Amino acid sequence: MGSRKVTSSAPVDWQGKHVTVAGLGVSGLPAAKALHARGANVTVVNDGDDARAREQAAELEALGITVRLGDGATLPEGTGLVVTAPGWKPDKPLFTAAREAGVEIWGDVELAWRLRGPDAAPWLAITGTNGKTTTTQMLASILKAAGLRTAAVGNIGVSVLDAVLGDEQYDVLAVELSSYQLHWAPSLRAHSAAVLNLAPDHLDWHGSMEAYAADKGRVYEGNRVACVYNVADKATEDLVREADVEEGCRAVGFTLGTPGPSQLGVVEGILVDRAFVENRQKNAQELAEVSDVRPSAPHNIANALAAAALARAFGVPASAVRDGLRNFTPDAHRIAHVADVAEVAYVDDSKATNTHAAQASLAAYESIVWIAGGLAKGATFDELVAKSAKRLRGVVLIGQDRALIREALARHAPEVPVVDLDRTDTGAMLAAVREATRLAVSGDTVLLAPACASMDMFANYNKRGDAFAEAVRELGS
Structure with missing residues (x-):
C-alpha cells in the first residue's frame, strides 16, 4: 500500500463544451x-430505439438536447468528452473512436465526483x-x-x-459501486472503501479476471482513512x-474468526473491533451480537463487519453499529x-445469480434441497458442487444451462438425487x-440459490424469487 498526497481533480469549464452522453x-x-x-x-x-427510449429522448429534446437513437456506434463530430452509462463495454466502436481522437471517457460516477461542490459529503465506497447492496x-x-x-x-x-446534485444536504454517502x-x-477518491470479495464475474465485459480485479481495486485509490479488505479472500x-492512498490511510481487515490487531471479527457470538480502538494490540470494542444481524448467515455477518468497519472509520460509535444492524431489514x-x-424451511435467495453467491448461501444451512439453474454466463460449477456436496439432500434443476450443474453433480456428488426439469417456462418453478x-x-431447507442469471425464464431475479414464494404459498394452502 503506497502512500501519497492525492490532489483533487481540476474543475471543468462546461460552457460550450461538446459532450457526448452514451x-x-x-x-x-x-x-x-x-x-x-x-x-x-x-x-x-x-x-436502442424503443418506446421507452423515444419517451426519454422527447424529454431531453424539449430542453434543447440533441438525441440520436439507434446509433450508439458513431462518435459525434467535435466531441470533447464522452460520458457513458456504466454497462457499455470498453470495446464499443464509439469508445475506440474517442480514444483514437484523444477524447476522455467518464462514467456517471466520475461525472458526479467532478461535479461535487467544495463542501460535498465524503464517500464511503x-x-x-x-x-x-446489503452491505x-x-x-x-x-x-x-x-x-x-x-x-x-x-x-x-x-x-x-442525483444524490450529489440534489437539494438534500448529506454528512456522508454510502456508495455502492x-x-x-x-x-x-x-x-474517484473515497474517504474509505471496502472490497468485500472477488470471484469470476462479468468476465465477458472486462476480458479477464485480472482486468476485473484491477477495476474493483480502483475503489482503494486515494483512500484517506481505511482500506477495508476480507481476511478470508x-x-x-x-x-x-x-493501491496508492493518502498518507496515514490504514489497511483494516474483517474476519468471521477472532480478529487480530487492525481487524474486526467475531468472538463468542460478539462482533468486535480491534482496529478503531486505543491500543489495538491489547484492546477490543464490542459492537453488536451476531443475533443483531438478520439473517445471521456467515456471509451476511461478513457484510455486517465490513459495514461496521467503514462506519467506524468515519468515527461512528459502537452503539450506532448495534442499533443500525438491529434496524436493518434486508x-x-x-x-x-x-x-x-x-x-x-423454504428460503428464497434468487439474488444468488453466480456461483460465489450461491456458495455463501449453501454454507448457511446444514441439510439442503437445492433449486438451481438458469443462465450460467460462462460459469463453471465444479468448485461450488464439491464444496457444498455434503450439505445436499437433493437437487432440482431448471433453466437453460442446467446441464452444466448436472454434470458437476455427477462428478462431485454422484450419490445426491437430482431431478432435471426439462423446461424453461415460468411455470417450471x-x-x-x-x-x-x-x-x-423434516429439518431440511429447500433453498432457491440458482447460481445463474434468470433471464432465460424470468424478467429478472425478483420475478424468479416471486415465483418461488408463490409456489411455496400454494404448498401451504
Missing part, C-alpha cells in the same frame, strides 16, 4: 440534464462480487443510527449523480497492497425465509418446488 436510462438522463444545465453542448447517443444498506442504517444525514446510493437504484462504474471513474488484501430475495411447511418438497424431510 446511453439513456437511469444514468444517461440525469447526466445529460446536468451537463446541459451547466452550459455544455450535449448530444445523447443510444443503441463498497464494491465486491457479492454482498454490495451498503447496512452501512447507511448504521450511519443513520449515529444521527448522520446519509443515503445509500450508486449501483443501488439511486443515481449518485460496480466494476463497470469503477472502470470509468479514474478520479487474499485477493482483496492484494488489491490494498497495490431486501427481498436475499436469503429470505419464505415459510415453514411440514417442518421444512411450481414444479421445481413440488419436486423439492418430495425430496425434503
Whole structure:
C-alpha cells in the first residue's frame, strides 16, 4: 500500500463544451440534464430505439438536447468528452473512436465526483462480487443510527449523480459501486472503501479476471482513512497492497474468526473491533451480537463487519453499529425465509445469480434441497458442487444451462438425487418446488440459490424469487 498526497481533480469549464452522453436510462438522463444545465453542448447517443427510449429522448429534446437513437456506434463530430452509462463495454466502436481522437471517457460516477461542490459529503465506497447492496444498506442504517444525514446510493437504484446534485444536504454517502462504474471513474477518491470479495464475474465485459480485479481495486485509490479488505479472500488484501492512498490511510481487515490487531471479527457470538480502538494490540470494542444481524448467515455477518468497519472509520460509535444492524431489514430475495411447511424451511435467495453467491448461501444451512439453474454466463460449477456436496439432500434443476450443474453433480456428488426439469417456462418453478418438497424431510431447507442469471425464464431475479414464494404459498394452502 503506497502512500501519497492525492490532489483533487481540476474543475471543468462546461460552457460550450461538446459532450457526448452514451446511453439513456437511469444514468444517461440525469447526466445529460446536468451537463446541459451547466452550459455544455450535449448530444445523447443510444443503441436502442424503443418506446421507452423515444419517451426519454422527447424529454431531453424539449430542453434543447440533441438525441440520436439507434446509433450508439458513431462518435459525434467535435466531441470533447464522452460520458457513458456504466454497462457499455470498453470495446464499443464509439469508445475506440474517442480514444483514437484523444477524447476522455467518464462514467456517471466520475461525472458526479467532478461535479461535487467544495463542501460535498465524503464517500464511503463498497464494491465486491457479492454482498454490495446489503452491505451498503447496512452501512447507511448504521450511519443513520449515529444521527448522520446519509443515503445509500450508486449501483443501488439511486443515481449518485442525483444524490450529489440534489437539494438534500448529506454528512456522508454510502456508495455502492460496480466494476463497470469503477472502470470509468479514474478520479474517484473515497474517504474509505471496502472490497468485500472477488470471484469470476462479468468476465465477458472486462476480458479477464485480472482486468476485473484491477477495476474493483480502483475503489482503494486515494483512500484517506481505511482500506477495508476480507481476511478470508487474499485477493482483496492484494488489491490494498497495490493501491496508492493518502498518507496515514490504514489497511483494516474483517474476519468471521477472532480478529487480530487492525481487524474486526467475531468472538463468542460478539462482533468486535480491534482496529478503531486505543491500543489495538491489547484492546477490543464490542459492537453488536451476531443475533443483531438478520439473517445471521456467515456471509451476511461478513457484510455486517465490513459495514461496521467503514462506519467506524468515519468515527461512528459502537452503539450506532448495534442499533443500525438491529434496524436493518434486508431486501427481498436475499436469503429470505419464505415459510415453514411440514417442518421444512423454504428460503428464497434468487439474488444468488453466480456461483460465489450461491456458495455463501449453501454454507448457511446444514441439510439442503437445492433449486438451481438458469443462465450460467460462462460459469463453471465444479468448485461450488464439491464444496457444498455434503450439505445436499437433493437437487432440482431448471433453466437453460442446467446441464452444466448436472454434470458437476455427477462428478462431485454422484450419490445426491437430482431431478432435471426439462423446461424453461415460468411455470417450471411450481414444479421445481413440488419436486423439492418430495425430496425434503423434516429439518431440511429447500433453498432457491440458482447460481445463474434468470433471464432465460424470468424478467429478472425478483420475478424468479416471486415465483418461488408463490409456489411455496400454494404448498401451504
